[in-house]
Amino acid sequence: MSVRIDEKLFRAADGGLVRAIENLAFEAPKHGFTVLIGPSGCGKTTTLRIILGLDADYRGEVRLPEREGRVAVVFQEPRLLPWRDVEANVRLALPHELRSADLDALFATLGLETMRSRFPGELSLGLARRAALARAFATEPSLLLLDEPFVSLDEMTASRLRALLVSVWSARPTTALMVTHNLREAVELADRIVFLTARPGRLRGVVDLDRPRAARDAVWREATLRAIDEAYPGIL
Known part of the structure; x- marks a missing residue:
């Protein structure tokens, strides 16, 4: 996937224009895990909205991994329908050809085997996010x-x-792009980290992590965090 946002403006409450994003361009490799990180208000979530097609009022271009492929989103809030159980919430999102799909392995990987008939109000926040x-x-x-x-x-x-996310993503490879403020989280999960500046969000830099996740022990993670902090002061 390639993203190029030359300019994204918002209309402020006083009627003036606020430049949210400017000259931002990056690529998310196919079947790779890319993380977008930057300070609050730098345009990370706005970038996701543009990729989703929810905001077309910008200058630039987004090219998705597959023109006809499906796009899935995991929000900050689980957004489960409270009147449907876990399995019904999951199957509700499926396209017609997948409605009868066998989801046993997926539920097992996420530790939800015994939660399929539970309703969202019966789940902890962690379990709701697994759903x-x-x-x-x-x-x-x-x-x-x-x-x-x-x-x-x-x-x-x-x-x-x-x-759990790494386990299920490894079993079902897909191009992934995640927004976070947490650099430690990014170092644990990402193949590529894309750094943004403060608003207006611009590309600050890109770091590729080619070490296998299974080999990312505490010593390696701390050394990588120090190296990134030296290259991009204030990120950590």
């Missing part, structure tokens, strides 16, 4: 967008969910 991940992957997307899916979780729960 949101299941809903996204069940559609067999060619592009997966994640907007800070682990925000507000305690670190132990977030770490467990990151490991």
Whole structure:
């Protein structure tokens, strides 16, 4: 996927124009895991909205991995329908040809086997976010967008969910683009990290991580964080 946003403007409350994004261009490799990181207000979520086609009022061009492929999104909030159980929430998102798909392996990978008949009100936030991940992957997307899916979780729960995300993504490879503020999270998950400046969001730099995730131990992660902090002061 390639993204080029030459300019994105917003109309402010006083009627003036605010330049949110300017001269931002990057690529997310096919079947790779790319993370977009930058300070609050730099245009990360706006970039996702443009990629989704929810905001066409910009100058630039977005080329998706597959023109006719499906796009799945995992938001900050799980956004599950409270009157449907977990399995119904997941299957509701499926296209007609996948409505009867066998989801046993997906539910098992995400630890949701015993939760399929539970309703959202019976789930912890961590379990609800697992259900949101299941809903996204069940559609067999060619592009997966994640907007800070682990925000507000305690670190132990977030770490467990990151490991689950890697497991299910590795089993069902798709082009992934995730927004986060958390550099440690990015170093754990990403093949490529795209750094943005403060508003207006511009490309600050790109770091590719070619070390296998299984080999990213604590020593390597800390050394990588220090190297990134030296190259891009203030990111950590």
